[in-house]
Amino acid sequence: MAILVKTTQDGRKLEVVGLAITLGGKLEANELIEVKDHPYRRAIRAAAPEATHMAGRVPLTREEAEIVLAAFRQAEADMLANPVAIHERFRIAAMMKSREQGIE
Secondary structure (H helix, E strand, O other), X not given: OEEEEEEOOOOOEXXXXXXXXXXXXXXXXXXXXXXXXXXXXXXXXHHOOOOOEEEOOEEEOHHHHHHHHHHHHHHHXXXXXXXXXXXXXXXXXXXXXHHHOOOO
């Protein structure tokens, strides 16, 4: 189930689907970064002074970031209640670890 966070100026929807943030139906990010920790924080503050977080290329206000974080918490709770989802998460984590070590 997709949770609408906002609609951008060009009409695309920023939504949370599971543990992913999508923009116009395509993956944009899988985490939020606080503007104060972002490497381009000065440019972000100049372009979007009300932004507190970034979801990929999209600036978010505090309220929008809270919507994303609440959706992430709900998706995490749903995942932890499902044994198949837990198994899949471990499988993906093991695959990512193997890639980091150069094993594919």
